Amino acid sequence: xxxxxxxxxxxxxxxxxxxxxxxxxxxxxxxxxxxxxxxxxxxxxxxxxxxxxxxxxxxxxxxxxxxxxxxxxxxxxxxxxxxxxxxxxxxxxxxxxxxxxxxxxxxxxxxxxxxxxxxxxxxxxxxxxxxxxxxxxxxxxxxxxxxxxxxxxxxxxxxxxxxxxxxxxxxxxxxxxxxxxxxxxxxxxxxxxxxxxxxxxxxxxxxxxxxxxxxxxxxxxxxxxxxxxxxxxxxxxxxxxxxxxxxxxxxxxxxxxxxxxxxxxxxxxxxxxxxxxxxxxxxxxxxxxxxxxxxxxxxxxxxxxxxxxxxxxxxxxxxxxxxxxxxxxxxxxxxxxxxxxxxxxxxxxxxxxxxxxxxxxxxxxxxxxxxxxxxxxxxxxxxxxxxxxxxxxxxxxxxxxxxxxxxxx
Numbered sequence: 001x002x003x004x005x006x007x008x009x010x011x012x013x014x015x016x017x018x019x020x021x022x023x024x025x026x027x028x029x030x031x032x033x034x035x036x037x038x039x040x041x042x043x044x045x046x047x048x049x050x051x052x053x054x055x056x057x058x059x060x061x062x063x064x065x066x067x068x069x070x071x072x073x074x075x076x077x078x079x080x081x082x083x084x085x086x087x088x089x090x091x092x093x094x095x096x097x098x099x100x101x102x103x104x105x106x107x108x109x110x111x112x113x114x115x116x117x118x119x120x121x122x123x124x125x126x127x128x129x130x131x132x133x134x135x136x137x138x139x140x141x142x143x144x145x146x147x148x149x150x151x152x153x154x155x156x157x158x159x160x161x162x163x164x165x166x167x168x169x170x171x172x173x174x175x176x177x178x179x180x181x182x183x184x185x186x187x188x189x190x191x192x193x194x195x196x197x198x199x200x201x202x203x204x205x206x207x208x209x210x211x212x213x214x215x216x217x218x219x220x221x222x223x224x225x226x227x228x229x230x231x232x233x234x235x236x237x238x239x240x241x242x243x244x245x246x247x248x249x250x251x252x253x254x255x256x257x258x259x260x261x262x263x264x265x266x267x268x269x270x271x272x273x274x275x276x277x278x279x280x281x282x283x284x285x286x287x288x289x290x291x292x293x294x295x296x297x298x299x300x301x302x303x304x305x306x307x308x309x310x311x312x313x314x315x316x317x318x319x320x321x322x323x324x325x326x327x328x329x330x331x332x333x334x335x336x337x338x339x340x341x342x343x344x345x346x347x348x349x350x351x352x353x354x355x356x357x358x359x360x361x362x363x364x365x366x367x368x369x370x371x372x373x374x375x376x377x378x379x380x381x382x383x384x385x386x387x388x389x390x391x392x393x394x395x396x397x398x399x400x401x402x403x404x405x406x407x408x409x
Contacts (some may be wrong), residue, residue: 002172003333004225005128005187008126009185009187009325010124010129010160011129012363013124013128013185013239013358014121014124014125014128014129014185014187014390015179016178016182016185016186017076017117017120017121017124017182017186018121018140018141018233019118019144019145019178019181020080020084020117020120020121020178020182021117021118021121021141021144021148021349022144022145022147022148022151023084023087023117023148023171023174023175023178024087024113024114024117024118024145024148025089025145025146025147025148025149025152026148026151026152026156026171027087027090027110027114028056028110029093029148029149029152029153029156029166029169029233030057030094030126030152030156031052031053031107031170031234032053032152032233032234032235032236033047033054033152033156034164034235034253034409035049035234035238035363036248037158037164038052038103040265041098041164042098042099042100043100044100045228046360046363046371047357047360047361048100048127049192049360050356050357050361051104051357051358052103052104052107052359053234053353053356053360054353054354054356054394055104055107055111055355056107056108056110056111056114056170057111057350057353057354057356058108058111059108059111059112059115059282059350059371060111060114060115061115061347061351061353061354062347063111063112063115063116064115064119064344064346064347064350065206065343065344065347066202066206066341066343067079067115067116067119067323067339067343068119068123068205068209068337068339068340068341068343068344069201069202069205069206069340069343070116071116071119071120071123071338071339071343072123072205072336072337072338072339072340073198073201073202073205074125075188075190076120076123076164076186076188077186077187077188079116079120080182080186081117081179081182081183081186083112083113083114083115083116083117084113084175084178084179084182085113085179085184086109086110086113087109087110087113087114087175087272088172088175088176088179089109090106090107090108090109090112090113091106091110091168091171091172091175092106092168092172093105093106093244094106094110094167094168094174095164095167095168095171096165096170098166100159101365105361110319116150118141118342118346119339119342120146121137121141121144122134122137122138122326122330122338122339122342123338123339123342124186125137125138125141126330126335126338126339127189127335127338128189129218132211132315133329134275134389135270135271135273135274135327136267136270136271136273136274136326137172137268137270138270138277138323138324138326138327139266139267139268139270139271139273139320139323140266140267140270142262142263142266142320142322142323143263143267146259146262146263146266146316147259147263148290149229149233149256149258149259149262149263150260151261153187153233153237153252153255153259154249154252154256155192155254156197156255158249158273158304158346162260163173171391182245187258195231195363203258203341205337206340206344208333208337208340209333209337209340209341209344210344211336212332212333214328214329214332214397214398215329215332215341215344215345215348216272216348217356217393217396217397218325218326218328218345218348218397219329219344219345219346219348219349220331220348220390220393221283221322221325221352221390221394221397222325222326222345222348222349223323223348223349223350223352223386224284224386224389224390224393225287225290225319225322225325225387225390226319226349226352226354227314227319227320227352227382227383227387228258228290228315228319228383228387229247229258230295230350230352231352231353231355231356231359231371231380231382231383232258232351232380232383233255234356235376235379235380236251236254236255236258237251237252237255237319238251238371239251239376239380240255240308242251242256242371242373242376243373243376244304244305253311253316254305254308254309254311254381255312256312257310257312257313258312258313258315258319259307259316260313261312261313261314261316261317261318261319261320262319262320263316264317264319264320265316265317266297266320266323268320269282269320269321269323269324270323270324271356272279273324273327277344277399278399279324279327279328279399279400280394280397280399282321282324283300283321283324283325283390283394283397284320284391285318285382286319286320286321286322286391287318287321287387287391287394288315288383289314289315289317289318289319290314290315290318290319290387290390291318291384292314293311293312293314293318294315294383294384294387295384296311297311297312297315298376298377298381298383299387300378300382301302301378322349325343325349326342327400328397329341329342329344329345331400352386355382358379358382359379359380359382360379362375362378363375363376363379
């Protein structure tokens with residue numbers, strides 16, 4: 001049974017789901033923006049902090065394999081409010097505990113719920129909005145996430161001078177509002193009310209997608225292009241504080257320019273993808289921008305705040321092309337498996353997060369929470385290395401054509 005809703009309601013569902021992705025990005029980046037506070041509160045060092053970062057992705061990444069099939073088979077109407085509630089519980093725990101293991105458990109809960117955020121947006125877009133908008137909506141969805149990153153890096157650090165109770169209270173209130181909106185607005189195009197949980201069906205969906213080589217290639221491209229956010233952002237504020245001798249607030253503003261770059265340019269890449277035939281060229285341009293920007297940040301002699309901001313904007317502009325990999329992935333399957341294809345691709349994208357402990361282990365502490373600059377560069381050089389490899393993956397990616405047909409709504 002297909003439900004009929006108004007176009008305005010369809011866009012409202014997209015906005016609610018995209019707002020959860022905005023919220024998810026803030027939750028994801030909390031350890032990065034409150035690194036010193038968290039390390040002091042939990043009494044941990046850089047290696048343990050790397051484990052805190054890993055705890056989120058340890059559940060977030062493998063859940064990508066299952067969140068897509070769950071959304072495809074059981075619908076966003078049931079799934080989305082549940083995972084928002086899970087994020088709320090995790091946020092409450094992480095906000096008020098001083099125990100390392102409780103904090104790690106809380107991050108696991110948040111990682112589980114957050115795994116559904118991005119996939120839910122594109123699932124709703126593919127079901128309810130015109131197909132010709134899909135590349136643009138993939139870019140706009142990234143913009144929502146990047147706005148969450150901008151809030152995290154530019155505004156949230158100001159809360160560090162106050163008790164963390166205020167910041168976490170604000171985040172919890174936003175989560176409650178999102179939960180209410182999700183319950184009130186989200187609908188499924190197909191009826192899932194009587195669908196029982198069937199593990200074999202989920203595994204069949206996953207296996208169908210995993211068998212497609214182009215999904216793996218698209219995922220590897222996405223992983224390398226997203227590595228500046230996945231691997232650098234968690235350490236960027238401290239890096240710029242030490243490299244430039246600047247304040248935490250200024251370092252956060254510098255870091256936020258990466259998100260501004262992706263936020264501003266992602267819709268442009270999405271629009272261009274719908275207009276040009278050779279979409280792979282956009283991936284090449286994006287990779288080149290990010291690679292050049294990261295090399296300059298890590299190894300150039302620049303010492304100014306403004307030049308660092310410009311370079312971070314360039315890196316973010318390159319990342320803006322990354323959502324196109326989900327357009328390629330969605331074209332490998334039928335409409336019913338769209339969320340599974342996006343989720344499996346996102347699973348591959350997030351595999352780079354398991355390199356976080358490696359970065360923490362490479363840092364040489366010269367004083368409390370202060371690290372040797374040479375070790376910073378050695379540890380973070382893995383990011384431009386991944387971007388350089390990306391040209392080979394792009395070469396192996398098959399070009400697609402995206403028509404302008406509707407979704408049927």
